[in-house]
Amino acid sequence: MRSPRDLLYRVYNRSLTRHLPADRMPRHVGVMLDGNRRWARLRGADTAQGHRAGADNIAPLLEWCREAGVEVVTLWLLSTDNLRRDVREVEPLLQIIEDVVSELAEVDRWRINLVGAAHLLPEKTVRVLRAAVERTAEVDGMVVNVAIGYGGRQEIADAVRSLLAEAAERGTPIAELAQTLEVDDIAEHLYTKGQPDPDLVIRTSGEQRLGGFLLWQSAHSEFYFCEAYWPDFRKVDFLRALRAYAERERRFGN
Numbered sequence: 416m417r418s419p420r421d422l423l424y425r426v427y428n429r430s431l432t433r434h435l436p437a438d439r440m441p442r443h444v445g446v447m448l449d450g451n452r453r454w455a456r457l458r459g460a461d462t463a464q465g466h467r468a469g470a471d472n473i474a475p476l477l478e479w480c481r482e483a484g485v486e487v488v489t490l491w492l493l494s495t496d497n498l499r500r501d502v503r504e505v506e507p508l509l510q511i512i513e514d515v516v517s518e519l520a521e522v523d524r525w526r527i528n529l530v531g532a533a534h535l536l537p538e539k540t541v542r543v544l545r546a547a548v549e550r551t552a553e554v555d556g557m558v559v560n561v562a563i564g565y566g567g568r569q570e571i572a573d574a575v576r577s578l579l580a581e582a583a584e585r586g587t588p589i590a591e592l593a594q595t596l597e598v599d600d601i602a603e604h605l606y607t608k609g610q611p612d613p614d615l616v617i618r619t620s621g622e623q624r625l626g627g628f629l630l631w632q633s634a635h636s637e638f639y640f641c642e643a644y645w646p647d648f649r650k651v652d653f654l655r656a657l658r659a660y661a662e663r664e665r666r667f668g669n
Contacts, residue, residue: 431654435483439661441614443487444480445636447628448473450620450644463507468646470515477525477559479653487558487610489530491628495566498535509536513543516561520547526554530606531565532573560607567630574604574631607632615660617653619645637663 448469455465473490480488492512498505519525527547536544544563578600582592602608612632616625621642625633639656641648 428651428654431651431658432482435654435657436661437484440484440657441637441660442485443489443611443613443615444485445489445491445613445616445629445633446476447491447616447618447626448645449618449622451646453620454644454646462504463511465646466508466511470511472646472648473515474519474522475650476648476653477519477557479650481524481557483657485557487560487613489560489562489607489613489629491562491565493531493563493565494627495532495535495564495569496627498564509540512561512563513540516544516547519559520550523551523554524556525551525559526556527551528558528560530560530562532569533564535564535569558610560610562606562628565606565628567625567627570606571601571631573606574601577604602631605631612636614665615639615656617641617656619643619648619652635665637665 451465451469452462453465454468455462458464476490477488493508497508516527520527527550529544529548533541533544540563544561578596579589579592581604582589607629612634613629613636615638616628616633616636617639618624618628619641621640623640625638629636637660639659641652641656643649643652
Protein backbone atom coordinates (compact mmCIF):
# COMPACT_ATOMS: atom_id res chain seq x y z
CA MET A 416 0.00 0.00 0.00
CA ARG A 417 1.28 3.43 -0.93
CA SER A 418 1.75 5.96 1.82
CA PRO A 419 -0.14 9.29 1.80
CA ARG A 420 3.16 10.97 0.99
CA ASP A 421 3.62 8.75 -2.08
CA LEU A 422 0.10 9.50 -3.25
CA LEU A 423 0.63 13.25 -2.84
CA TYR A 424 3.90 12.98 -4.74
CA ARG A 425 2.18 11.21 -7.65
CA VAL A 426 -0.62 13.77 -7.72
CA TYR A 427 1.88 16.64 -7.71
CA ASN A 428 3.85 15.03 -10.54
CA ARG A 429 0.72 14.67 -12.63
CA SER A 430 -0.22 18.28 -11.96
CA LEU A 431 3.22 19.52 -13.00
CA THR A 432 3.16 17.39 -16.14
CA ARG A 433 -0.33 18.54 -17.10
CA HIS A 434 0.63 22.21 -16.94
CA LEU A 435 3.84 21.96 -18.97
CA PRO A 436 3.35 23.64 -22.38
CA ALA A 437 4.25 21.10 -25.07
CA ASP A 438 5.45 23.84 -27.42
CA ARG A 439 8.01 25.16 -24.91
CA MET A 440 9.90 21.98 -24.10
CA PRO A 441 13.66 21.74 -24.74
CA ARG A 442 14.97 19.67 -27.66
CA HIS A 443 18.36 19.07 -26.04
CA VAL A 444 18.93 18.75 -22.29
CA GLY A 445 22.42 18.60 -20.75
CA VAL A 446 22.74 17.17 -17.26
CA MET A 447 25.69 17.51 -14.89
CA LEU A 448 25.24 14.49 -12.62
CA ASP A 449 26.88 16.01 -9.57
CA GLY A 450 26.95 15.01 -5.91
CA ASN A 451 27.54 11.24 -5.90
CA ARG A 452 30.59 11.48 -3.61
CA ARG A 453 28.88 13.81 -1.14
CA TRP A 454 25.75 11.62 -1.17
CA ALA A 455 27.91 8.65 -0.18
CA ARG A 456 29.81 10.62 2.48
CA LEU A 457 26.57 11.65 4.20
CA ARG A 458 25.64 7.98 4.50
CA GLY A 459 29.01 6.79 5.67
CA ALA A 460 29.38 4.82 2.43
CA ASP A 461 32.35 4.59 0.12
CA THR A 462 32.59 6.68 -3.04
CA ALA A 463 31.88 3.74 -5.34
CA GLN A 464 28.50 3.23 -3.66
CA GLY A 465 27.64 6.85 -4.42
CA HIS A 466 28.59 6.41 -8.06
CA ARG A 467 26.54 3.19 -8.30
CA ALA A 468 23.52 4.96 -6.78
CA GLY A 469 23.96 7.73 -9.33
CA ALA A 470 24.23 5.22 -12.18
CA ASP A 471 20.93 3.67 -11.09
CA ASN A 472 19.22 7.04 -11.58
CA ILE A 473 20.24 7.45 -15.23
CA ALA A 474 17.67 5.17 -16.88
CA PRO A 475 14.75 6.86 -15.05
CA LEU A 476 16.02 10.28 -16.16
CA LEU A 477 16.13 9.15 -19.78
CA GLU A 478 12.57 7.90 -19.52
CA TRP A 479 11.44 11.26 -18.09
CA CYS A 480 13.18 13.01 -20.98
CA ARG A 481 11.51 10.73 -23.53
CA GLU A 482 8.11 11.42 -21.99
CA ALA A 483 8.77 15.18 -22.31
CA GLY A 484 9.65 14.86 -26.01
CA VAL A 485 13.34 15.64 -25.59
CA GLU A 486 15.39 14.65 -28.65
CA VAL A 487 18.95 14.76 -27.27
CA VAL A 488 20.29 14.26 -23.74
CA THR A 489 23.93 14.84 -22.81
CA LEU A 490 25.07 13.22 -19.57
CA TRP A 491 28.38 14.35 -18.06
CA LEU A 492 29.60 11.17 -16.41
CA LEU A 493 33.34 11.77 -16.13
CA SER A 494 35.44 14.90 -16.65
CA THR A 495 39.06 15.18 -17.70
CA ASP A 496 39.73 16.52 -14.18
CA ASN A 497 38.15 13.38 -12.66
CA LEU A 498 40.69 11.26 -14.52
CA ARG A 499 43.45 12.87 -12.43
CA ARG A 500 41.98 11.63 -9.15
CA ASP A 501 43.35 8.71 -7.15
CA VAL A 502 43.34 5.55 -9.25
CA ARG A 503 41.54 3.76 -6.41
CA GLU A 504 38.51 5.98 -7.11
CA VAL A 505 38.85 6.27 -10.88
CA GLU A 506 39.08 2.56 -11.69
CA PRO A 507 35.80 1.57 -9.93
CA LEU A 508 34.09 4.62 -11.45
CA LEU A 509 35.18 3.61 -14.96
CA GLN A 510 33.81 0.11 -14.37
CA ILE A 511 30.49 1.55 -13.20
CA ILE A 512 30.35 3.75 -16.29
CA GLU A 513 31.12 0.80 -18.56
CA ASP A 514 28.34 -1.20 -16.91
CA VAL A 515 25.67 1.50 -17.08
CA VAL A 516 26.42 2.43 -20.70
CA SER A 517 26.31 -1.24 -21.70
CA GLU A 518 22.98 -1.63 -19.89
CA LEU A 519 21.55 1.39 -21.69
CA ALA A 520 22.66 -0.10 -25.02
CA GLU A 521 20.96 -3.43 -24.26
CA VAL A 522 17.60 -1.68 -23.87
CA ASP A 523 17.69 -0.70 -27.59
CA ARG A 524 15.71 2.47 -26.90
CA TRP A 525 18.43 5.12 -27.02
CA ARG A 526 21.02 5.94 -29.66
CA ILE A 527 24.25 6.29 -27.71
CA ASN A 528 26.95 8.71 -28.76
CA LEU A 529 30.37 8.99 -27.11
CA VAL A 530 31.35 12.55 -26.25
CA GLY A 531 34.84 13.18 -24.93
CA ALA A 532 38.55 12.63 -25.48
CA ALA A 533 38.65 8.87 -25.98
CA HIS A 534 42.43 8.88 -26.17
CA LEU A 535 42.56 9.82 -22.48
CA LEU A 536 40.60 6.72 -21.45
CA PRO A 537 41.86 3.16 -20.88
CA GLU A 538 41.63 0.94 -23.96
CA LYS A 539 39.18 -1.44 -22.29
CA THR A 540 36.81 1.40 -21.45
CA VAL A 541 36.97 2.73 -25.00
CA ARG A 542 36.18 -0.73 -26.42
CA VAL A 543 33.13 -1.12 -24.18
CA LEU A 544 31.83 2.36 -24.97
CA ARG A 545 32.34 2.03 -28.72
CA ALA A 546 30.57 -1.33 -28.67
CA ALA A 547 27.55 0.41 -27.11
CA VAL A 548 27.69 3.12 -29.79
CA GLU A 549 27.84 0.54 -32.57
CA ARG A 550 25.05 -1.57 -31.09
CA THR A 551 22.65 1.39 -30.98
CA ALA A 552 23.69 3.11 -34.21
CA GLU A 553 20.46 2.14 -35.98
CA VAL A 554 18.13 2.74 -33.05
CA ASP A 555 15.41 5.23 -33.94
CA GLY A 556 15.19 6.88 -30.56
CA MET A 557 16.43 9.70 -28.40
CA VAL A 558 20.14 10.45 -28.76
CA VAL A 559 22.06 9.99 -25.52
CA ASN A 560 25.48 11.63 -25.44
CA VAL A 561 27.64 10.07 -22.74
CA ALA A 562 30.31 12.62 -21.89
CA ILE A 563 33.23 10.58 -20.56
CA GLY A 564 36.75 11.98 -20.30
CA TYR A 565 35.08 15.24 -21.24
CA GLY A 566 36.25 18.80 -20.71
CA GLY A 567 34.99 21.89 -22.50
CA ARG A 568 38.43 23.31 -23.17
CA GLN A 569 39.65 19.91 -24.34
CA GLU A 570 36.73 19.72 -26.77
CA ILE A 571 37.47 23.13 -28.27
CA ALA A 572 41.17 22.29 -28.57
CA ASP A 573 40.29 19.00 -30.29
CA ALA A 574 37.89 20.83 -32.63
CA VAL A 575 40.56 23.34 -33.67
CA ARG A 576 43.10 20.52 -34.11
CA SER A 577 40.65 18.64 -36.34
CA LEU A 578 39.88 21.78 -38.31
CA LEU A 579 43.58 22.47 -38.94
CA ALA A 580 44.23 18.86 -39.94
CA GLU A 581 41.35 18.99 -42.42
CA ALA A 582 42.65 22.22 -43.90
CA ALA A 583 46.14 20.72 -44.23
CA GLU A 584 44.73 17.73 -46.10
CA ARG A 585 43.09 20.11 -48.57
CA GLY A 586 46.32 22.07 -48.91
CA THR A 587 44.74 25.26 -47.53
CA PRO A 588 47.42 27.68 -46.23
CA ILE A 589 47.00 28.78 -42.61
CA ALA A 590 46.87 32.44 -43.68
CA GLU A 591 43.98 31.70 -46.01
CA LEU A 592 42.17 29.70 -43.33
CA ALA A 593 42.54 32.59 -40.89
CA GLN A 594 40.85 34.92 -43.38
CA THR A 595 37.86 32.67 -44.04
CA LEU A 596 37.31 30.98 -40.67
CA GLU A 597 33.75 31.27 -39.32
CA VAL A 598 32.18 30.23 -36.02
CA ASP A 599 30.26 27.43 -37.75
CA ASP A 600 33.53 25.99 -39.06
CA ILE A 601 34.62 25.22 -35.51
CA ALA A 602 31.16 24.00 -34.51
CA GLU A 603 31.36 21.38 -37.28
CA HIS A 604 34.31 19.80 -35.50
CA LEU A 605 32.87 19.61 -31.98
CA TYR A 606 32.00 16.27 -30.39
CA THR A 607 28.30 17.13 -30.80
CA LYS A 608 28.47 18.20 -34.45
CA GLY A 609 25.17 17.91 -36.25
CA GLN A 610 23.17 18.16 -33.04
CA PRO A 611 21.16 21.11 -31.72
CA ASP A 612 22.85 23.03 -28.93
CA PRO A 613 21.47 22.35 -25.45
CA ASP A 614 18.40 24.41 -24.64
CA LEU A 615 18.51 23.51 -20.96
CA VAL A 616 21.45 22.55 -18.74
CA ILE A 617 20.69 21.04 -15.33
CA ARG A 618 23.25 20.74 -12.55
CA THR A 619 22.49 18.87 -9.34
CA SER A 620 24.05 19.13 -5.85
CA GLY A 621 23.58 22.87 -5.39
CA GLU A 622 26.73 23.91 -7.23
CA GLN A 623 26.14 26.92 -9.51
CA ARG A 624 28.89 26.81 -12.07
CA LEU A 625 29.48 25.14 -15.44
CA GLY A 626 32.81 23.56 -14.62
CA GLY A 627 33.63 23.34 -18.31
CA PHE A 628 30.47 21.51 -19.45
CA LEU A 629 29.58 22.16 -23.11
CA LEU A 630 31.38 25.51 -23.02
CA TRP A 631 30.89 26.24 -26.72
CA GLN A 632 27.39 24.79 -27.11
CA SER A 633 25.85 26.36 -24.00
CA ALA A 634 26.36 29.99 -25.03
CA HIS A 635 22.59 30.48 -25.27
CA SER A 636 21.41 27.73 -22.94
CA GLU A 637 19.12 28.20 -19.97
CA PHE A 638 20.52 26.86 -16.67
CA TYR A 639 18.75 25.18 -13.79
CA PHE A 640 20.54 24.42 -10.52
CA CYS A 641 19.01 21.85 -8.21
CA GLU A 642 19.96 21.34 -4.55
CA ALA A 643 19.47 17.57 -4.60
CA TYR A 644 22.50 15.34 -4.97
CA TRP A 645 22.30 13.35 -8.18
CA PRO A 646 21.27 9.99 -6.61
CA ASP A 647 18.34 11.81 -4.93
CA PHE A 648 17.24 13.65 -8.10
CA ARG A 649 13.56 12.76 -8.63
CA LYS A 650 11.06 13.13 -11.42
CA VAL A 651 9.53 16.08 -9.59
CA ASP A 652 12.91 17.84 -9.70
CA PHE A 653 13.12 17.25 -13.44
CA LEU A 654 9.58 18.52 -13.98
CA ARG A 655 10.38 21.65 -11.97
CA ALA A 656 13.40 22.22 -14.23
CA LEU A 657 11.15 21.92 -17.29
CA ARG A 658 8.63 24.31 -15.74
CA ALA A 659 11.34 26.87 -15.00
CA TYR A 660 12.63 26.55 -18.56
CA ALA A 661 9.15 26.97 -20.06
CA GLU A 662 8.53 30.12 -18.00
CA ARG A 663 11.67 31.89 -19.18
CA GLU A 664 11.87 34.29 -22.06
CA ARG A 665 14.81 33.08 -24.09
CA ARG A 666 16.93 35.95 -25.39
CA PHE A 667 19.71 33.98 -27.14
CA GLY A 668 22.38 36.38 -25.96
CA ASN A 669 20.40 39.57 -26.61
